Amino acid sequence: MDSDEIAELIKIGETLTVEFKAGGIDQDDLAEAVVCLANADGGILLLGVTDGGQIRGVNLDKKDYADPQRLAATISTRTEPSVTASVETVTIENNLVAVIDVPASDSVHATSKGRYLRRALDVKGKPQCLPMRPHEVLAGAAGETDFSRRKVDGLDLQDLDGNELARMRELARQGDGDRALSSLSDTELLRALNLIDLDERLTVGAVLLFGTAATIDRITPAFEIGFQELDGTEIRANEIVRIPLLRAMAHLAERVEARNTEEDVEVGLFRIPLPQYAVPTIRELIANSLVHRDYTQMGTTLVRMSRDSLTISNPGGFPPGVNTSNLISVMPRPRNPALADAFKRAGLVDRIGRGISRVFEHQLSLGRPPPDYSGSTSDSVIVRVRSGPADSDLAGYISQYRRSGEELDLQDLLTLHEVRVERRITTARAAELFQVDQSSARAKLNALVERGVLESRGETRARTYHMSAALYRQLGEPAQYVRTKGFERIQQREMILTFVEQHGSISRSEASELCQIAPLQAGNLLRRLRDRDELVMVGERRTARYTAPES
Known part of the structure; x- marks a missing residue:
């Protein structure tokens, strides 16, 4: 690899297959970093680069690190079985960086001091070197990872x-x-x-x-599996049993469905039932908790119902490569593939790996919030589905829209929920919700504008989106459209006046960034405030700034 390729890797940052280490680490830490990559998908270890991506170079006093052959030999003697890594050195910004290419291995490697590690993502999506559990070591040594x-x-x-x-x-x-x-x-x-x-x-x-x-x-x-029903602080039901998985699936689903109340909404001549939890939501989440739990850990796969939510938890964090920031976009990676295959062939879960996405779609289609995985940790997966009153107007609109022959995908539904709750959405927020890049998110939002679902305000990075006048009318809230646009103008005025009070003055570009509107709109807004004697313009054209009038 040449210096430009290495510089590009550093710019991107650490990933599952790229790790940075300072140039002065000791040989034990070096061995741990190497086996961590070898026990996963392999990758590149850059020695002489800090975790933050600063290029400091290897410690030239450590001759084993500056010489590729000696560094490869050090790695070989410090790992068991020996890891055969390719090593070269590259000079970047006048610093010597050792580039260690670690191959993925069919066997499990340890450091010479007996540490087994593997590269994986933590619950927030950050790559880490994590200790391997005993069953993972044994399974890997036998060539079996399930x-x-x-x-x-x-x-x-x-x-x-x-x-x-x-x-x-x-x-x-x-x-x-x-x-x-x-x-x-x-x-x-x-x-x-x-x-x-x-x-x-x-x-x-x-x-x-x-x-x-x-x-x-x-x-x-x-x-073991458990079911609890809570009424405030009172426990109304508490069962703990140890039964085979197919029976456990039926047992837990029956208990939730028996307590799953619903409300109705009338749309034209149709009556639409709105249960607290869609049946596919119940079954998919229970199946996931049984299929993907870590069966080497003590603990209960627990389904808990309360007045306002359904919470399902299981021991073991997300499978490798899965986290809360890619949950609906990553390809499925079951922790126990044999169990996942059995559940698919029994018809209990989605067969094409879109189960979680469908759970989100079902709940949003009922006018209810999407599932919340924020309580999950590296040791457990916890999903909470809130019931609460359904947004029946939105649910009715979604049902009517689909009956007209049009389709609403998950990104459409996430957008509708966001603008319904927050009144607006930005490209950055859409990218976060969709778990995609901003260009893809922008394309989706603009497509919704073309379909008459949204309207946009502002330009480029300052652009925001809100529900269209037509959508507000279909939801039976035409006045809300006027309030939304009017409230934005009032809010923008207050934001600008507060900024001037705190900082003394404001420019057109500062107002554009502050209010998330286009520069031309920001200029018009500042001039209106000037014409009403709420601001005074100092300077001309691009150099103009606006200050508070003298009292």
Whole structure:
């Protein structure tokens, strides 16, 4: 790699496959950084660059770091099994940077001091070197990364519940299931799901899906599910059980659906039911908590209902590569692929990996807020779905719009919810909500303007969007359109006068940035305030500034 390529990597910053380390780190820290990359997808380690991207260069007193061959040898002797890294040095800004190309490995590596680490994203999307759990080390050494496919010696079909295997066949026969499974024998079914090997050894996944109570207690003691119903501080229901996953799915879904009240809205001749939680929302979120939890951790997969929300939590953070900032845009990465495959083939979850996006779509279509994952940590995933009163006018509009033959996708629905609540939306906010870049977000907002759903104000970076007059009329709130535009003008006036009071004066460009409007609009607004004697113009044209009048 040449200096320009390295400079570009530094400009982008640290990622899952690029890590920076200061040039003076000790050999133990160097080894940890290398095995961290090797145990994930491999990548580039830049030695001589700080975490913040400052190029300081390697410590030339450490001769092993300045010589590529000696640095490669140091890495080899400090890792077990040895990591064979390609090393070169590049001079950038008069500093020597060591470029270490670490290959992804099929086996698990440790430092010579026995530390196992892997590169992953934390819950906020920041790349980190995290300790590997014992089962990950064992599975990686055996070439198996799916804990649910781990073989368990000493089990046979007698350790499985025949009723649960029959449940799987029945689910596969119905609805969106894989009908090919419905006519298979028990052994054939297990083989089709990759839950038994050629030597007829069962896997952990077979136990979790079909095990008897005694087998589950013995093989997976960390697993249990719970349901709670709260009325204020009073606990009205509290169940903790340890049952196979397909039965657990039905058990939890039935309890939520039995308490899922709804309201109605009339749109023309149609009556639209608005439940607190869409049935697909309930089932997808419960399935996710069962399929993606970490079965090596003690803890309960818990479903809790209260007056105003449904909260579902499970042990284990998001799977590698998934976090709250890419949840609806990233390709699905199940922690337990064997369990995920079984649930898909049973027809219990979305088969094309759009389950979470559909959950957002269903709740927003009911005129309700989207799910909230902000309470999640590196050790647990927590999703809260608020019930509250539905925005029945918005739900009615969405239903009527779709009945007309038009479609509203998730980005459309997120936009409608945002402008309904906040009265306006910017490109930056849309990019955050959609989990896309700003150019894509801007294109979507402009498309909604063309469809007559939104109107825009301002230009380029100062542009904002709000609901169109036509949409306000369809929502039965034509006066709100006038109030929204009028309120913005009042708010802009107050913002400018407050700025002048605090800073002494304001220019057209400062007013444009402050009010998030185009420079031409900012100039017109300042002149109106001048004409009403609320401001005094000092200077001319581009150099003009506006101050408060003398009292």
